[in-house]
Amino acid sequence: MTPVVGASRALRAQFFVLGVMFATWGVHVPTVKGHYGLGDQALAIAMLASGVGALMALAQAGRVVGRWGPRTVSAAMGVLCCASVACLLAWPHYAALLAVMLVFGITGSLFDVALNTEATEIERLAAKPLMSGFHGMFSLGGMAGASLGSAAPALGLSPQAHLLLATGIGAAVALLASRAMLPVPEKEAGETHPLSLPRGPLVLLGLLASMGLIAEGAMYDWSVLFMKDERASQPSTAALAYASFSGAMALGRFGGDWVRARMSGTRLMRASGMLAAAGMALALALPSPLAALLGFALVGLGLSNVVPVLFSAASQVPGVSPAHGIAAVSGVGYLGMMAGPPLIGLIAERASLATGLLVVVVFAVFMALSARRAMRGH
Template sequence: MASSAIVRAHWAARFLFFCAGFLFATWGVHIPTVKAVYGLGVGAIGGLVLAAGIGSVAGLTQAGWLIARHGARRVAWWGGMLSAVAIALLLQMPHPVALWALLALYGAASGLLDVAMNADASELERAAGRPLMSAFHGMFSLGGMAGAALGAALLQAAVAPRLHLWAVALGSAALLAWSVRQMLPAPPAGPHEAVHGRFALPRGQLALVGLLAALGFVVEGAMYDWSVLFLQAERGAPQQRAAMAYASFSAAMAATRFLGDRLRVRWSAVGLLRASALLAGAALALVLLSDSVALALLGFALVGVGLANVVPVLFSAAARVPGVAPAQGISAVAAVGYCGFMVGPSIIGFVAHGSSLTAALGMVVGLALLQAALARRALRA
């Protein structure tokens, strides 16, 4: 195959990840706008987030067989286009019930896009014969940071939110359309790769990879949802400084992902995952044991460094499980992992309510250590 086509396919994969992160961040930026436009309370906003989560799980669980039947190109096209449409219509629903349905559609579409682009990335990685997945996930992080920064800047400039949403949707749709056209056709499934017509709970080694993904997503979700509140409530940091917890974690994760493929060349998957989980656990322990806000910010950044390669390593492993088609392996692991992302932060909240946020995040340290302990068993050749 011509080298120019391979180069375009690599850029297409990068743009798919970037657009997915950009659209996700745009929705996050405008959650307060949605609250104000529709006159919703905090509970209703929680319901919208739940709708997106339910839709995501539905999309993730169905993506594997859809890709097996229709190909990653077509699934990425529909997932990307429907995600962009949902973002464009975010402030134009006639009733909150329709908005709930729209967020469920967005979640399902983003789940389809997620599995399709990761399946495409695993094929590019396999064809290149070297690690690529971490840098692709770095583009997702970069897209999220760019989407959040652009949204904040336009809000500061008093640009109409509807104009912002439509511009993001149209720009993302155009970039997604070009990217999908450049994707390489997927090879046929191997004679020993199972291709099912419906989602089945992963078993054996795939179940262990999914468990590790869930543990990693619990830790990641805890950082997104609880790090800022921890600094504000438990360490007395002012809100503007406490917000740096989220920023330091996200920036460190994004930067490390662009270095992650070099680490994957030098380290085995088991060694890298184990070291990453141990670093994340130790860094979070530093945050909990120190009274210094500056040390806590450093700790949150190191947690981001530790978590940066967890998902790329596990998704690459899911695509190589013997007897399972790559798309279905990624679909199963992503679905199980995302359940941890949704449920974990809520459990942390319940534990914090009964004791303290410090105690609840101490439980998260234990989950990181458990991930390190299970690494060899889950990622055996």
Template structure:
């Protein structure tokens, strides 16, 4: 039986997103391993984590042009192979100072893979004629959850970290190579005049700033949800980790249902509802700091945050005169900065006041998206 080429491309893109999430989770579960192996202080570990983020942010400047030049189909494969190689080497470095440049390369390779596969996702969605981006991001989330669970189980079973990283690298490389023949070629952009080019850049900056605020909230939930559960809610040790789990469950559910919602509500309405859902969730957690209400609030925040980045990426991919790769890279760069700075800003506010005040920044960020985002999104042909 012959499989529809468009369906094959969609399945291959789903596999790329899943492998990306699982590979990144491999790094996440081995952060404590790296800390113990090199006897790092918290400050030194922060430098290592910043190297990953810094490598990604620096690479974003040129990634859009590179993906546009080689095509998102080829770039997805090449980015995945580079990411697989850097993943395989994570546990092979002999010392901390040799690890740092590798982590920067790991971050850059992850960014290349991320931009390329999102550009390919935009191309596949354009061919499909219906929303699929949120579901693909859901596959990334699912890959992260399964990758973290498998990684934790392998650590508990005493599997060597190097073997784990090499195994994950082989899987990622295999997915990339198997996908290479079925991914789709990009549509060429329509050339613009000077005035239109300035307008396109302005729209990209607006979407990027909105994505920045969206990732401020997402990054904060990754880093501060467990702390809030322990120190503000006073949850028992069993329930502390459930704050992040509730947020992640909301994210996964929102992403797998996001395409259905965007097809029926449209991107503008979905963005508005997403922002207000996240706002209500955080306000509930802040005003009622008890275990059950906080978990419900964090789940609502995950539900609200789930479709922000997919909507912004689709919007960036449809700005006239800009290739999907260049548009997504521009928006993703500011989004990465938000992910990096969000937890730091909240930490500074927490130090000066309290964690509840710090997390109020998350509420303000998603409220801003709910208020300002729909008006700006109407200027981009995204449904």
């Protein structure tokens, strides 16, 4: 087995761990709320602490990954990310939760940038598209983490026992897998740019990533409620909204590298945006719950390769290291992911949730129309 093949397998395991950690946190949001006796506002502030930590980390991620290399950063941040999730219920004080969430945001973001930087290096050495498949493992990890969390009570696991089990295995896998990752190239190690801020072509790439993540976050946060309130679906049917979207997204990512090998980035971004827009329009236009589920699946399929394509493009911007390019685009994208759900909620409160979700259609069309300019030279 060649070093590139070994590194590719190790990286897939790392992306899987990252997906499991985010899903494990998501599963335990109600548990955390009950453990600390929080209201919605206090819980939102705790989530904001994670976002603040992520933005703090992304501002320095290019320098950190460039200095220490993806292998070292992924090993350290992978273990610390798992440890922060393990500590979600460790203390009774709200201040401790805020500190844990801040660390989770910092370590999770640095872990993410390190993995995507390694992914671009493996793509370069393998001379073929691989990024979508790596992100597919993140999606698969999210599904696995959510499934384990749902099954934990039936298995007799307390919330803290489940956290320790999931994070213990995750930390061990992250640490072992990092040993097979590629060493950092010398040109990367010497870079000392102070901040990973978007400039030049990275501005538009970051804007498109932000729009893609707003649309993705809208599906995660609002699709089930849309089925329940706007389509009068039973809870069991409404729950399928999340499953149809995430399942289609995982499927699209695992097939995305095959598509990217046969289609230019411009054409793929254009097709992705139009497919996502058509899917959301279908879900909003027809009153049938089945049409909504089909529409959500098309949105997932359309958005599945947006972030992998944009990250690959960001890693190839002339004069910018892959780590800095990815961190810059990630930072703008993360801002969108944080701002998106409140934006849709505000529109929904003033008009309706269906009106709020029109944002997804508008942003998807903008991605399609901007594809040529954003992907110029890639």
